[in-house]
Amino acid sequence: MMAKTLFDKIWERNLVTPETEDRPAILHIGLHLIHEVTSPQAFTVLKERGLNVRRPDLTLGTIDHSVPTLPARADGRLPYVTAQAEMQVETLRKNCQEQGIPLLDLDDERRGIVHVVGPELGRTRPGIVIVCGDSHTSTHGAFGALAFGIGTTEVGHVLATQSLLQRRPRTMRVTFEGELPDGVGGKDMALAMIAKLGTQGGTGYVIEYQGKAVRQLTMEGRMTLCNMSIEGGARAGMVAPDEVTWAYLEKAAGISLDRDEDLVSDEGAVFDKEIVIDAASLTPMVTYGTSPDAASAANGNVPDAEEGLDYMGFVAGHPLAEYPVNKVFVGSCTNGRIEDMRATARVLTGRKVAEGVLMLIVPGSEAVKRQAEEEGLDQVFAAAGAEWREPGCSMCIAMNGDKGEPGELVVSTSNRNFKGRQGEGVRTVLASPLTAAASAVAGRIADPREYL
Numbered sequence: 001m002m003a004k005t006l007f008d009k010i011w012e013r014n015l016v017t018p019e020t021e022d023r024p025a026i027l028h029i030g031l032h033l034i035h036e037v038t039s040p041q042a043f044t045v046l047k048e049r050g051l052n053v054r055r056p057d058l059t060l061g062t063i064d065h066s067v068p069t070l071p072a073r074a075d076g077r078l079p080y081v082t083a084q085a086e087m088q089v090e091t092l093r094k095n096c097q098e099q100g101i102p103l104l105d106l107d108d109e110r111r112g113i114v115h116v117v118g119p120e121l122g123r124t125r126p127g128i129v130i131v132c133g134d135s136h137t138s139t140h141g142a143f144g145a146l147a148f149g150i151g152t153t154e155v156g157h158v159l160a161t162q163s164l165l166q167r168r169p170r171t172m173r174v175t176f177e178g179e180l181p182d183g184v185g186g187k188d189m190a191l192a193m194i195a196k197l198g199t200q201g202g203t204g205y206v207i208e209y210q211g212k213a214v215r216q217l218t219m220e221g222r223m224t225l226c227n228m229s230i231e232g233g234a235r236a237g238m239v240a241p242d243e244v245t246w247a248y249l250e251k252a253a254g255i256s257l258d259r260d261e262d263l264v265s266d267e268g269a270v271f272d273k274e275i276v277i278d279a280a281s282l283t284p285m286v287t288y289g290t291s292p293d294a295a296s297a298a299n300g301n302v303p304d305a306e307e308g309l310d311y312m313g314f315v316a317g318h319p320l321a322e323y324p325v326n327k328v329f330v331g332s333c334t335n336g337r338i339e340d341m342r343a344t345a346r347v348l349t350g351r352k353v354a355e356g357v358l359m360l361i362v363p364g365s366e367a368v369k370r371q372a373e374e375e376g377l378d379q380v381f382a383a384a385g386a387e388w389r390e391p392g393c394s395m396c397i398a399m400n401g402d403k404g405e406p407g408e409l410v411v412s413t414s415n416r417n418f419k420g421r422q423g424e425g426v427r428t429v430l431a432s433p434l435t436a437a438a439s440a441v442a443g444r445i446a447d448p449r450e451y452l
């Protein structure tokens, strides 16, 4: 029998109808996540057609993008940044009620960013296909699922049929060889890979991550890596499940699970493209430009680049550590998990955020918030002078009130550094939580290894 990749196996398991020349394959969707930004129109179309949601039990809604991270005002109302933001939340609530879809509402202690809560609730499972009207759905691939973002029209299709038309993508293996040094993690691996691949290098591919350094990562680290796969253009990223995966899910779901030993790429399986990265030689990474592939060592100089340096106000050849920081953001579906909060606290313990720097630390979910507070991390953050907020997408995307001001330099643990992503004229430097925290303390872009 031909050796198969993990991707091949998941594709075959979930195939309803194979593709032909003139029709894509039809895949069964094991979990459909929805949030307030990309679902309203899909529900409207459904209603117009007189259709109902086919499998509300395989659909899960949460509220994350538009919700403010500041607490309610004295009148009990949340300080929504626009009426539209509030309307999106109300619309999702109404749609979920009408269709019997479980919703993690604002008063739900399980609520959070869509890609944080799926795994936390044990709903993300190996071997299934997971979709959401959101590009960073690739995060869930960390559990050995095939997980990818879909458009609003497709959200409608999935709501109505619990299946999706899809052309078979190509496969790529990215192997991280060797052991990761201390101070270097999933975010640095992702940035280093995208720097090598380019923002289009992964286009049309599903990436499987292999190698010792990947196995070393916790589920949080694997999620960070898979999360950013799409910033390299890939359709999805995945890691074959191992004991770390099953143990995480058993704890999350509160049940024992059968280890599905077949969910690995067979020995000798052939990938359409191969990349090898030496993990042992990686250093903490930051971006210096306006796309995620413009990344280099935090302790190095600004590289020569055709694009982005003007906007960033960076000069080629100058040390990155020369540039003062205005704001620091720790959070998002890339780095808003408990391990990220612990990494931030590791640097901030006994230290202060530099004067004039505003540091926002935003848990990715209510569960992350609770856990961090149980561990006293919020106290560490407060003592350092950082702000500890309510869960949400926050400053990853400037649509909920959290943003930078024109010209400000923001070191951010999120995944996108496009012009204006964090507010008009804001200059974003993507980094790991360790690097973000070190930069907050230094008041400049900093290498976290000096703070460990």
Ligand SMILES: CC(C)[C@H](C(=O)O)[C@@H](O)C(=O)O
Pocket: 037, 038, 065, 133, 134, 135, 136, 149, 397
């Ligand atoms: C709002 C949503 C469509 C968008 C995405 O798909 O990624 C957002 O989550 C983002 O990160 O830009």
Ligand code: SF4
Pocket: 064, 065, 113, 114, 134, 136, 332, 333, 334, 392, 393, 396, 397, 414, 415
């Ligand atoms: S945290 Fe950022 S990247 Fe993640 S879903 Fe929210 S807006 Fe998108």
